[in-house]
Amino acid sequence: MRFLAGFTLVESLVVVTIILVLLAAVLVNYRVGERNLSLNESAAILGQNLRKAEEMAMSAKEFQGIIPQGGYGINLKTGDDFYIIFADCNNNHQYNSTGNYCNGFPEKVGQIDLRKRSKIASLLSGTYLSVMNIVFIPPNPLIMISGTGTEAIINLSLKEDASAIRTVRVNKAGLIEAF
Secondary structure, eight states: OOOOOSOOHHHHHHHHHHHHHHHHHHHHHHHHHHHHHHHHHHHHHHHHHHHHHHHHHHTTOOBTTBOOTTOEEEEEETTOSEEEEEEOTTOSSSOOSSSOTBTTBOSEEEEEEOOTTEEEEEEEESEEESEEEEEEETTTTEEEESSSSSEEEEEEEESSOTTOEEEEEEETTOOEEEO
16 A cells, blocks of 8 residues: 655745745835835924924923023934924024023034934925024914925935935924825
């Protein structure tokens, strides 16, 4: 009596090859998903920090013992992987990296690093800018945006793939969108 149980070598190789192809496809998609998640998080956090600067201005939050005349803002530079939240103590609607305008202290409230792999790809407000300040001035609220446009468009991209872009938009009415 002869038993024909088991798999041949060819059948085993076909099954292993199929498993390897499926595993490779999953790993490639995992890396793409991880990069996109990092970019989405950067856009969402930038939107949250814009709202935070707006809330600090509207609530007249003290900074270094004074309430900044010009409110609070965010300073962005094309190509950087961070941005700065600042108190506009000298009411000039821009971030001053030097000088002690806030009771003898610099205007910098904090520096926020974008998620790994992300950078500020472009800044647009009427024209393309290399540096942009978005300042929220109490009590109205009044929003000052660098440039000539009525809204700020901030494009974030991956450092290694400039085609992957997320946009954060702020208009002078105070609407902040991240998409």
